[in-house]
Amino acid sequence: MFQYEKKLQYPVRIKTPNPQLASVIISQYGGPDGELGASLRYLSQRFAMPYPELKALLTDIGTEELGHLEMVGTLVHQLTRNIKPEDIAGTPFAAYFVDHTAGVYPQFASGFPNSAATLQSTGDVIADLTEDLAAEQKARLTYDNILRLSDDPDVNDVIRFLREREIVHFQRFGEAIALAKEKMNQKNIYFTNPAFDK
Amino acid sequence: MFPKPDKPTEDVKPEVPSTPVTPAVCNTMNGTMPSCAPLSVPYVPFQQKGSPRYEVAEALDNGTLFPGLNLPFFRKANAAQVPATPLAELQALEFVLTELGLYLDTHQDDAEAMELFRQYAALEKAGRERYEAQYGPVTQNATAQHKTWAWIKDPWPWNYQEGGKA
Numbered sequence: 190m191f192q193y194e195k196k197l198q199y200p201v202r203i204k205t206p207n208p209q210l211a212s213v214i215i216s217q218y219g220g221p222d223g224e225l226g227a228s229l230r231y232l233s234q235r236f237a238m239p240y241p242e243l244k245a246l247l248t249d250i251g252t253e254e255l256g257h258l259e260m261v262g263t264l265v266h267q268l269t270r271n272i273k274p275e276d277i278a279g280t281p282f283a284a285y286f287v288d289h290t291a292g293v294y295p296q297f298a299s300g301f302p303n304s305a306a307t308l309q310s311t312g313d314v315i316a317d318l319t320e321d322l323a324a325e326q327k328a329r330l331t332y333d334n335i336l337r338l339s340d341d342p343d344v345n346d347v348i349r350f351l352r353e354r355e356i357v358h359f360q361r362f363g364e365a366i367a368l369a370k371e372k373m374n375q376k377n378i379y380f381t382n383p384a385f386d387k
Numbered sequence: 388m389f390p391k392p393d394k395p396t397e398d399v400k401p402e403v404p405s406t407p408v409t410p411a412v413c414n415t416m417n418g419t420m421p422s423c424a425p426l427s428v429p430y431v432p433f434q435q436k437g438s439p440r441y442e443v444a445e446a447l448d449n450g451t452l453f454p455g456l457n458l459p460f461f462r463k464a465n466a467a468q469v470p471a472t473p474l475a476e477l478q479a480l481e482f483v484l485t486e487l488g489l490y491l492d493t494h495q496d497d498a499e500a501m502e503l504f505r506q507y508a509a510l511e512k513a514g515r516e517r518y519e520a521q522y523g524p525v526t527q528n529a530t531a532q533h534k535t536w537a538w539i540k541d542p543w544p545w546n547y548q549e550g551g552k553a
Contacts, residue, residue, distance in 0.1 A: 192526060192527070192528075193526070193527070194525055194526060195524065195525050195526070195538075195543065195544060196474060196477070196478065196525055196544050197478070197544045197545075198478065198481075198482065198485070199447065199450075199469075199478060199482070200469060200470055200472070200474065200475050200478065201545070201547065202470065202547045203547065242492050242493065242495055243492075245492045246489065246492040246493065249485075249488055249489055249492060250489065253485060253489075259544065259545070262545065263544065263545040266545050267545070267547055315428065319429055322429060322431075332460075333460055336460055336462045337462065340465060342465050342466050342467040343467050345462075345465055345466040345467070346466040346467040346468070346469070349450065349459060349460065349466055350447075350450040351450075352450070352460060353449065353450030353451055353456075353457065353458075353459070354450055354451075356451070356456060356458050357450070357451050357453075357456050357486070357489065358489075359431070360431060360434060360456055361489050361490075361492065361493055362431075363429070363430070363431020363432075364431060364433055364434065364493035364494075365493060366428065366429055366430075366431070367430070367431070367433060368493060370425070370428060375425075377425075378425060378428060379427075
């Protein structure tokens with residue numbers, strides 16, 4: 190089960206609202222490589238994982254991603270705090286505003302609603318862990334692109350923390366594949382799927 | 388590295404899997420790899436035991452406990468520092484536990500890391516109690532230590548007001 194801790198993983202203190210920046214950062218909330226998809230991916234994949242330390246890893250990284258989802262939601266909330274209609278009219282944030290006001294909604298930067306079609310839970314040990322490596326890279330590059338678009342030091346401080354976490358998670362998923370391989374058929378790891386073929 | 392099970396004659400898979408046991412032969416920015424390995428599978432070098440670590444506040448600031456994994460984007464200069472607040476101190480201790488927890492998931496036989504986890508967990512427990520006594524409960528259960536239902540009090544974690552006060 191999950192219990193709430195009334196604090197963020199990392200401080201988010203945005204002094205200057207900036208709705209245009211919020212309208213691209215929202216992609217790491219509900220976008221194709223965002224934190225909602227990341228947490229759902231790992232917390233769903235773990236049910237088919239046969240190896241105890243990798244059940245732990247998927248649970249722990251999936252849980253950390255939920256904390257990142259909260260941080261990104263906090264970024265969007267603080268960047269749209271106390272804004273007036275005249276701050277919005279004619280800016281790229283207007284399309285978001287007309288549907289969601291200053292609410293936080295899981296969508297891509299393009300406006301497409303969050304979709305489970307952006308993630309997989311295949312029930313196959315190697316396929317899932319290999320997807321997870323790619324997922325961490327895609328989240329990392331999205332944070333790179335946000336850093337390219339943002340000149341707000343308060344935002345960049347948070348984004349570079351989140352970006353670094355993707356790199357650490359990539360390392361752990363890589364180690365996870367090595368640990369899984371040790372336990373699989375040593376001559377041909379594709380001989381069976383140990384999550385299904387008992 | 389990535390050794391086959393010690394007893395190749397037995398069909399059973401090992402109950403307690405072991406992480407690769409290798410001396411720290413590579414430098415900080417590198418991990419270990421098998422010299423020969425099956426084709427057509429991805430490989431990421433294994434982080435070595437005894438890797439250098441940051442201090443607590445520095446770990447939170449960098450987003451990792453391990454200098455060897457700290458691979459920043461070139462646009463780094465224009466970023467604020469972690470604020471020196473009691474909450475950030477608690478967040479830093481908890482971050483080290485999160486980071487060590489992930490490391491231990493894939494390095495379960497690293498006794499030094501396990502001992503470090505114990506030490507930081509004790510520090511975090513004490514730090515959390517001090518923080519909650521002054522600033523209010525972080526978990527609903529901890530509200531039992533307060534006279535009133537302080538759980539509901541502002542600020543919630545996403546609240547931060549212009550001018551600096553949370």
